[in-house]
Amino acid sequence: MQVSTLTVARPTGVRLRDVRKTFHRRRRAGRPALDGVSLDVAPGEFLCLLGPSGCGKSTLLNILAGFVPADSGEVVVGDRPVTGPGHDRGVLFQTPMLFPWLTTWQNVLYGPKARGALTPEVRAEAEALLATVGLADARDAYPHELSGGMRHRAAFARVLINRPGVLLMDEPFGALDAITRAAMQRFLLDLWQQRRTTIVFVTHDVEEAALLGDRVCVLSAPPGGTKDVLTVDLPRPRSYDDTETLAFVQAKRRIREVLEG
Numbered sequence: 001m002q003v004s005t006l007t008v009a010r011p012t013g014v015r016l017r018d019v020r021k022t023f024h025r026r027r028r029a030g031r032p033a034l035d036g037v038s039l040d041v042a043p044g045e046f047l048c049l050l051g052p053s054g055c056g057k058s059t060l061l062n063i064l065a066g067f068v069p070a071d072s073g074e075v076v077v078g079d080r081p082v083t084g085p086g087h088d089r090g091v092l093f094q095t096p097m098l099f100p101w102l103t104t105w106q107n108v109l110y111g112p113k114a115r116g117a118l119t120p121e122v123r124a125e126a127e128a129l130l131a132t133v134g135l136a137d138a139r140d141a142y143p144h145e146l147s148g149g150m151r152h153r154a155a156f157a158r159v160l161i162n163r164p165g166v167l168l169m170d171e172p173f174g175a176l177d178a179i180t181r182a183a184m185q186r187f188l189l190d191l192w193q194q195r196r197t198t199i200v201f202v203t204h205d206v207e208e209a210a211l212l213g214d215r216v217c218v219l220s221a222p223p224g225g226t227k228d229v230l231t232v233d234l235p236r237p238r239s240y241d242d243t244e245t246l247a248f249v250q251a252k253r254r255i256r257e258v259l260e261g
């Protein structure tokens with residue numbers, strides 16, 4: 001994969017301390033969604049968040065993104081407490097966020113244009129990014145004309161143009177078929193290997209966590225707290241072929257034991 005150096009932002013770290021969140025329903029407090037999560041993510045680290053359904057993975061990511069406020073605790077990205085959304089954090093969801101009435105090119109440039117920052121350098125950067133994500137030939141296509149994987153790659157370019165110090169990804173490949181999913185995992189591994197952007201990646205798939213992550217933070221059954229943080233001691237760069245090695249199978253087993261233990 002060809003990767004431009006233009007858009008590589010300085011990766012930022014993440015610090016969470018005793019983060020708590022309870023959603024209120026009809027003015028009544030429900031069960032806590034997050035019950036004291038503490039975690040550090042180093043600049044440039046690839047961290048996977050894993051846990052049973054409903055343990056608060058998406059809530060934690062939304063708190064980091066600034067979409068949802070924590071009730072208490074410390075949430076810091078880089079050296080700034082999170083008080084709301086910001087383009088220092090790039091967020092990617094299961095459904096790629098693209099405006100259907102804009103072409104790939106217009107979608108990628110949407111953020112800088114909205115901020116009044118559409119300079120010739122940014123346009124050159126957008127060109128380089130489209131080449132990076134393999135969509136140079138699809139710059140004039142609308143989202144409905146792209147395949148699922150292409151839409152995801154367009155969403156990547158749209159986020160990366162803002163030079164985020166951290167990428168927050170919420171089960172981004174969960175809805176893709178197995179072949180496209182493997183292709184996107186390969187794409188993400190290449191991208192991270194070359195840019196080393198900090199990534200917090202939510203998944204409920206043990207294999208995906210072992211393949212992608214430097215560390216895996218396992219959240220406990222609802223309400224979510226930090227159950228354990230495991231280091232995935234497998235060499236980089238990683239590829240899909242590694243999933244057949246004994247070391248990979250052992251890494252998966254260790255993660256599963258914590259998850260189910």
Ligand SMILES: Nc1ncnc2c1ncn2[C@@H]1O[C@H](COP(=O)(O)OP(=O)(O)OP(=O)(O)O)[C@@H](O)[C@H]1O
Pocket residue numbers: 023024033051052053054055056057058059060204222
């Ligand atoms: N906006 C909301 N309003 C009320 N309750 C919410 C809201 N968002 C999440 N919750 C509740 O918080 C808890 C954690 O939900 P969350 O989506 O964060 O879990 P998750 O680990 O991402 O789940 P899954 O793996 O199934 O996607 C759940 O009990 C959910 O019902």
